[in-house]
Amino acid sequence: MMRGSICCLVAVPLVLPVLLSAQSIQNATLRRAQHAFDNLEYRQALGAAQASLRERLTGYERARAYELLAFTYSGMDSILKAVDAFKQVVLIEPERELDPNRTSPKALSAFQVALTQILVVRQLRVDSVDFIGGQGNVPIRYTVTQPSRVVTRVTGGPGGSMRIDSTVANGQVNIRWTARLPSGDPVPAGNYNIVVEASVGQNSFSTSQSMRVSHGRVDTLPHLTSLPGYTYLPETEIPPKSWRPMGLAFLYTGVALAGTSALSSGDLGSPSFREGAVIGLGIAAAGFVMTLKKPAPQPARGNILYNQLLREQIARRNAEIAQENVRRRQQVAVRVVPVARAGGGR
Amino acid sequence: MSIRWTVGRLDGWTVTAALLLSHIPTVQLSAQQFSIGPQIAFGDYRETSAQLSYRGGGLGAKASVVWKKFSADVWLSKIRYKPSGGTATNEFDASEINVLVRYYVAGPFSAEVGYVNRKAEPEFEAQSMGAVTAGAQMAHLLGPGVRMRLNGGLMFGSKFSGGGSVSGLGAVRLGLGLTVDALRGRLRVTGDYDFQSLSRETDDGSGALSAPIQQSLGRIGLAIAF
Numbered sequence: 279m280m281r282g283s284i285c286c287l288v289a290v291p292l293v294l295p296v297l298l299s300a301q302s303i304q305n306a307t308l309r310r311a312q313h314a315f316d317n318l319e320y321r322q323a324l325g326a327a328q329a330s331l332r333e334r335l336t337g338y339e340r341a342r343a344y345e346l347l348a349f350t351y352s353g354m355d356s357i358l359k360a361v362d363a364f365k366q367v368v369l370i371e372p373e374r375e376l377d378p379n380r381t382s383p384k385a386l387s388a389f390q391v392a393l394t395q396i397l398v399v400r401q402l403r404v405d406s407v408d409f410i411g412g413q414g415n416v417p418i419r420y421t422v423t424q425p426s427r428v429v430t431r432v433t434g435g436p437g438g439s440m441r442i443d444s445t446v447a448n449g450q451v452n453i454r455w456t457a458r459l460p461s462g463d464p465v466p467a468g469n470y471n472i473v474v475e476a477s478v479g480q481n482s483f484s485t486s487q488s489m490r491v492s493h494g495r496v497d498t499l500p501h502l503t504s505l506p507g508y509t510y511l512p513e514t515e516i517p518p519k520s521w522r523p524m525g526l527a528f529l530y531t532g533v534a535l536a537g538t539s540a541l542s543s544g545d546l547g548s549p550s551f552r553e554g555a556v557i558g559l560g561i562a563a564a565g566f567v568m569t570l571k572k573p574a575p576q577p578a579r580g581n582i583l584y585n586q587l588l589r590e591q592i593a594r595r596n597a598e599i600a601q602e603n604v605r606r607r608q609q610v611a612v613r614v615v616p617v618a619r620a621g622g623g624r
Numbered sequence: 625m626s627i628r629w630t631v632g633r634l635d636g637w638t639v640t641a642a643l644l645l646s647h648i649p650t651v652q653l654s655a656q657q658f659s660i661g662p663q664i665a666f667g668d669y670r671e672t673s674a675q676l677s678y679r680g681g682g683l684g685a686k687a688s689v690v691w692k693k694f695s696a697d698v699w700l701s702k703i704r705y706k707p708s709g710g711t712a713t714n715e716f717d718a719s720e721i722n723v724l725v726r727y728y729v730a731g732p733f734s735a736e737v738g739y740v741n742r743k744a745e746p747e748f749e750a751q752s753m754g755a756v757t758a759g760a761q762m763a764h765l766l767g768p769g770v771r772m773r774l775n776g777g778l779m780f781g782s783k784f785s786g787g788g789s790v791s792g793l794g795a796v797r798l799g800l801g802l803t804v805d806a807l808r809g810r811l812r813v814t815g816d817y818d819f820q821s822l823s824r825e826t827d828d829g830s831g832a833l834s835a836p837i838q839q840s841l842g843r844i845g846l847a848i849a850f
Contacts, residue, residue: 523766530764530774534800534817537776541796541821543836547674553667553842554800557817560844561772561802568767 305330305339311346324350341370352385360385364392372398372485397424397481399474401450404489404616410496411464411610415454418472420485422447426478434470435491457491457612464610467493469617487616494611498603501596505588513582514575527565531558657690659812663845665701668708669718671750672835676712678705678750684843686814693728699816701843705750716749718742720841722818724775726761734761736775740797740820742839744785751837752785753822757797769805779822787826788835794823805849812847 303309311326327346335343348363367374376389402420409415422428430443430453440460443453455472457465470491475484504510535554542549663684670677684701699722706715724738738757744750759777766772779795800817818841825832 523770526764527766527772530772530800533774534798534819537798538819538840541798541819543821543823543838545673545834545836546670546838547677549838550668550670550679550840553840554817554819556666556842556844557800557802557815560815561800564770564772564802564804565766568770571767574768 303339303342305333305335305343307333308335308339308343308346311343315346315350320350320354324354337370341367341374344370345374348388349385352382352388355384357384357388357391360388361392361395364389365396368392368396368398372400372483393423397426397476397478397483398422399428399476399483399485402472402474402485402487404472404487404614406613406615408611408613410606411493411612412456412458412462414612415456416489416614417452417454419450419452420474421450422476424448424476424478424481426476426481428474428476431473431475432465432470433473435466435468457614464493464612465491467491488618489614489616492613492615494613496606496609496611498606499599501599502592505592505595508588510585510588511578511581513578513585515578515581516575517573519569519573521569523568524562524565527561531561534558657849658688659847659849660687661685661812661814661845661847663699663701663814663816663843665703665841665843667703667705667718667839667841669705669750670836670838672837673710675710677708677710678712678715679708680705680715680718682717684845686816686843686845686847688847694726695728695734696723696725698723699818699843701841703841714746714749717745718750719745724757724761732762732764734763735759736761736777738777740779747785751788751824753782753837755779755782755795755822759797761799769809771803773799773801775799775801779820782822782824784824784837788824790822790824796821809849812849814843814845814847816843817841818843 303312307326307330311323311330314320314322314326323346327343327350330343331340331347344363344366348360348367351357351360351363376386378386381389400421400423403418405417407414407416418430420428425446425448428443428445428447428451429441432440432442432455442455445451459465468491469488471486471488473484473486476482531554535551535558538549538551538554663686664681665684666679666681668677668679680703682701682703684699684703686700687698689696699720702717702719704715704717707713720740720742722738722740724736726734726736728734736757736759739755740757741754743752757777757779759775761773761775763771763773776796776798778793779790779797780792782790782795798819802813802815804813805811806813818839820837820839820841822837824835824837826835827833
């Protein structure tokens with residue numbers, strides 16, 4: 279009773295992945311094998327699955343048949359046979375992944391061992407990216423399951439085939455494509471394929487990913503009217519009130535009257551101060567009013583120089599922006615978007 | 625006779641200069657600053673001794689022009705002087721022309737040269753005279769549109785209708801002035817004080833006699849600026 283419960287617990291995660299993909303299976307033998315596996319009748323499932331492989335199957339059905347064999351062998355503790363079956367699955371569907379949360383550890387380890395025993399390039403990905411032609415690149419990554427010579431090429435467009443990378447690699451590989459022709463110009467807009475070919479000895483494998491390259495205009499920069507954080511200062515300032523106008527008025531008047539007194543001839547009696555006093559009083563009154571009056575704004579030299587520097591900085595920055603915009607108008611914005619997956623490798 | 629002719633010649637030059645200045649079209653003066661207007665004049669005149677003392681008033685006019693570092697002022701006035709105590713009994717008219725041309729030097733200082741001519745009518749009641757002046761002016765801006773000046777100098781080559789002469793440093797003049805702009809500088813209130821002292825000496829064959837001449841002149845007026 280206890281053993282039956284354990285078997286049920288183990289069988290549930292084994293069954294789930296198969297159930298999820300059993301809907302499109304049309305072959306009756308394979309459906310019978312799936313049904314037997316679902317009922318934990320491993321020997322019947324094994325026989326039916328092997329029988330189905332001798333019948334005419336679609337690629338998807340064939341992969342499911344091998345996968346059913348692999349899970350059945352794992353359940354029967356025949357790990358080597360499970361590995362062989364998983365190898366067939368991966369060769370048919372290189373992108374096949376098992377959900378670690380729904381798959382038994384035995385089946386997972388057999389799947390991982392199978393991956394290391396065959397040469398496959400998996401998970402080829404091209405990221406969507408926007409950049410200015412010549413100033414960016416397209417990130418490309420893939421995983422190769424065995425140490426091998428891997429050549430990455432771009433096909434399509436007027437340039438034909440362009441090799442963009444050649445390396446000996448194992449595991450995940452990250453490369454970057456500048457999307458430029460040998461002349462340095464950005465690649466023309468259009469559809470391209472990234473083809474990754476791996477080879478070791480007599481074994482080789484290749485896979486591809488389509489992508490669309492489109493061109494656009496590079497945004498230009500707006501001109502500046504002010505520098506952030508810097509504002510113009512008032513170019514005039516009102517000086518503090520001063521007694522200087524009144525002082526000057528009295529000084530001038532005093533000098534004039536004293537001069538009159540000093541320069542007058544003694545033979546002519548005492549000089550007349552009436553005329554000088556009238557004008558002097560006017561000047562003193564003007565000086566008094568000017569002293570009380572709010573002083574006129576005076577040019578603030580420091581602020582004028584500061585504003586001049588600020589204007590020069592803005593003008594210099596705008597000249598740089600104008601040059602940058604001229605350059606940007608000659609540039610091309612490149613957009614790379616991956617399109618539908620091209621399919622498995624060979 | 626020859627002395628009177630000289631005074632008259634100087635008078636003619638002054639009138640010519642004044643006419644020229646006053647007839648320059650305003651269009652040509654657009655880059656300059658020109659003002660002209662009437663004045664009320666009042667003064668004190670003394671001659672020879674404290675007994676010959678006169679006071680009086682009259683009308684006048686003033687024209688000013690500023691061009692680059694140069695500036696010029698021309699005053700015309702006619703004052704009726706009346707005896708003010710002493711032994712003088714007759715009044716007389718004094719027609720005077722003052723011309724001052726300045727060149728700005730530095731700070732508040734300008735150098736100035738000029739000419740003064742005064743003609744008495746009746747001619748025997750007082751001395752007609754003419755002289756060339758040279759001196760300096762100091763000017764300050766008291767506030768927006770308010771300027772004052774203090775000037776002084778010597779008078780050279782003095783000529784008198786009644787004869788006589790003045791030593792080199794014996795003729796001096798002193799001036800004080802105020803200009804207040806109004807109506808955005810279109811109208812100006814002007815006030816000027818001019819003091820002249822000439823240590824004149826005459827010699828009728830019995831030796832040099834002191835016959836000084838002294839005048840204090842005040843002028844207040846309005847001017848239209850262009």
